[in-house]
Amino acid sequence: MLLKDRLKELRLERDLLQKDIAQILNLTTSAYGYYEQGKRVPDSETIKILSNFYNVSSDYLLGMSDVRNYTKDSNITIALNSDTDYDELPKEAKDEINNFIEYIKQKYKNKK
The missing domain is CATH 1.10.20 (Histone, subunit A)
Known part of the structure; x- marks a missing residue:
């Protein structure tokens, strides 16, 4: 599974909107939307924030592992x-x- 898929999956599991995650990351909704569309890749600090927020490993988030944490x-x-x-x-x-x-x-x- 790719990063974009994991981001969407985790967000939907929590019944959150893209604007909710964008707000946490201090981004515009469209900027965050690019992550879920695979048009942009978050930097390492953003990966860290998302991993902590979703309580998953960065390896899981990046699609390098199927183990969440x-x-x-x-x-x-x-x-x-x-x-x-x-x-x-x-x-x-x-x-x-x-x-x-x-x-x-x-x-x-x-x-x-």
């Missing part, structure tokens, strides 16, 4: 194996584990 706790406390020490893993590995955990949660969320 990552666990904010960098110290993984999951004991998949009591002999495993996750603190020694690099941040990238912890992010991958968190990404996989979020994927599994989403996959089985509706199967309860």
